[in-house]
Structures are given as structure tokens and as C-alpha cells.
Amino acid sequence: MVVTRPARARDYARLLEWVPDAPALYLFAGPSVTWPPTVAQFEEISRRPGLSAWMVAHDEYPAAWGHFDLTVGGASARLGRVIVDPRYRGQGLGHVLTRAVIEKARELGVDEVRLAVVADNEPAVRAYRRAGFTEFVDPERPQFTAMTYRLLERP
Template sequence: MEEEIEMTARPRTDRDLEQIVSWIPDADALFLFSGTRLSWPLTEAGLRDLTHTAGLVAFGVVDARGDLVGHFDLAVEGGCARLGRVIVDPARRGRGRGYARGLLRVAGEQAGRLGAEVVRLNVVTTNEPAIRAYRRAGFTVVADGSNRPDVTVMECSFRPATDPASAISEREDRFRAVRAAELDLLDPATRADAQRVGALLHPDFVEIGRSGRRWKRAETIAALAEEQGFVTPQTDDWQFGDVAGGAVLVTYRIVGPEASSRHASLWDVTGTTPVLRYHQGTVLPEQ
């Protein structure tokens, strides 16, 4: 019986890359990790460049102590999430240890947050340990790889997680998680990292800016990545409230040297971590 491992997915950072690359010791391991998408020797820059592909979101998986134990990426289109670059720290692998199953569980949760109802993946046909792990996690073979004999296609259908055991269920925990996520989006390092911002924004995210302009998700990610000179602002007057349908409404004030503004955000908290659904800012009149 596999041990239940507490694991969480978070946006992958550049600080993770060295450790992930160290898990892939040779060209054969690289082929199992990425097929022909990457070349040996694998470098941090090569992995970073691949996962800067439009629409691809990369995640690091951490355990209860915050140690990096795995990695995966997702690309969602038409309700289907393509799961790729799946790897567990080699030191934590082995039947009965639960790390592979835990990683696939949190990958499914992240796919649901990004709007997917099905997770699909390609696995090298000769990689029998991986195929067994996917089967134990609920994946089934949906194509025999007749066009590519070296590849087996598998998928798993699921409902986005709303079980209290995996969702943010306690009121104070929800509010703390939302505040931390909101502050993360006010961090210059986060705003410059399209992967991290993308993981924090709902697929249908909309913002009404202080100028009145309406911003969609892709526009927001691109604008923040190109932003220059942003400094983490001073904030105060934080207020939180639960909204029907698994959401939290948060309002707060940004206090600036020249002008202040009032902000309101609606966060979806049905998954293991919040995602921002809507944001609006309004410049306050001078006092």
C-alpha cells in the first residue's frame, strides 16, 4: 500500500532548475523525461527556454517541509491538459513510497484550476515503471502509438478538486492564502516571471485597471513581464469575505508617494492554492 505523501505544486522558479537538471544523469534519462524536445547534455537554459513556450506552465512539487521533490508542466487547450516533463527526485522513487502518485494528484488539481477536465500525456512505450505508475493513478491507454511506436498515449478524466481534504477549507486559512497570493503579485520578481504570474491567474482572468482599461490574462502576463522599475508598494486596510461558489473577495489600499488607490480582487479558492479571477483598481482622490 502506497504511503500518502503531503505534496503541493507551486510555480517553478529559476532557483529550481539546477536541482531538476541534476535528476537527469544521462541521455537515456533525458529521453524518458522529454522525448526529443531537449538535447543532451541538458542545461538549465535549455529547460528554461522550453518551458517559456506560449501556453506552457511549469511547476515545482514540494513536500510538507518545502523540499523540491518533483516537476511537471501543463499546456491546456479545449478542456484538455497536456502533461509533460514529469519527474520525481530519484532519491524518492520506488514502489510504495507514494511520490509519483502524489505528484500526479497535484498535477490533476493544477490542470483543473487551469480549466481542464482531461489530462493527457505521452510516455515512452518501453518505460514500464512510468506506465504502471500512471495506471495506478487512474490513467488509461487511449492510443496505441501506431503512428509513433515508441510512444503510448494515456489520459485521465477527473473533476476539479473540491473535496475539503484537498481544498482550502478553513476560513482563516483561505484568507491567509489569498493575502499571500495577492502580495506575491505585488512582488517585482513575480511580476517579471511569466510562469509564476500565469500560475496565479485563472484562465478567464479579467482586470479593470486604474485607467479604466480592460485587461485579459495574456495581456496582463505580457505587460507585467515588460514592466520596468516596479517597487513593492505599501498596502493597508485589508478586508476579506467569502463569496458563494468557492471564492474570496479581498479589498485593500495601495499607498503611494504621489497617489493612492483602492483595489478589489476575486480569488477562486476551490483548489489547493488560490487563483485570481478578477481584479479592479481605482485611483483615490487627493485628500
């Protein structure tokens, strides 16, 4: 069973081991965190208005293997800081995590989830597409692929 629980400071201490260098940090967190990443930077992000940060775990894995956060503003939430433990990438967990994102957004009561992903981050774009996110044009941020998921469209 997939479990989504609030992220805590000690999760970030472990999560930082998943980020080997500045390019990997940028894929994960964009410009929101600067190299070298620290737990304090993530704690500061977690205090942003409307933001909730989550760890994703699964019976078959010894510890939580994924992280994301959602920032609610009005009827929409912005997805950020998505990562899967590098030991387990390429096994479909990106897809599992994206489904957990949608469930959490539903619990938070929003109509839409938006995100911006570095344009050539193929595993991320593919995982989002597979979960039902669609691309839209954001002319202000051409270096990112903007994507949206409408929760109201569930059958």
C-alpha cells in the first residue's frame, strides 16, 4: 500500500543524499534551493504559505522513497520538488508518486494541479503525462515545460 505522510526535518537529511550535485539539485528543486542544499533551506520552504510537503512510502521499500510538495492558492495547487530515491528510479515509482500527488490534491480540495518541469527532463515529463497531466504554453518561462491536471474532469 502506498502511504503519503508529512515530510519532517529528518526526511530532508536523508533526501539530500539523493542529490549528488548542482545539476541534479536544479532538476529536483529548480531555483528554489541553492547548492549546497541544506535541511534549513527545505525547512524554510516548508513554512511558505499554503505549502505542504509529503513523503511517499510503500510496503515493499524499507523507507520512504519519494517526496513532493503542493502549494495551494485559490482553487489550484502548484506541484514542486518532486524526487524519487535514485536507487529505485526507472521502476515506475515516478508514476506511483504522481498518482499520490493527485490523491493529495483531491484531499486538499483543489480543482487543478500545475507544475513547471525543466524542458528536457524526460523521465519527469513522461511520468506526469502518463498520470494525465497535459502541457500548456507559459511564454514567461520557456526553459520549463508547464503542465496541468484538472481534477474536476474525473469520471
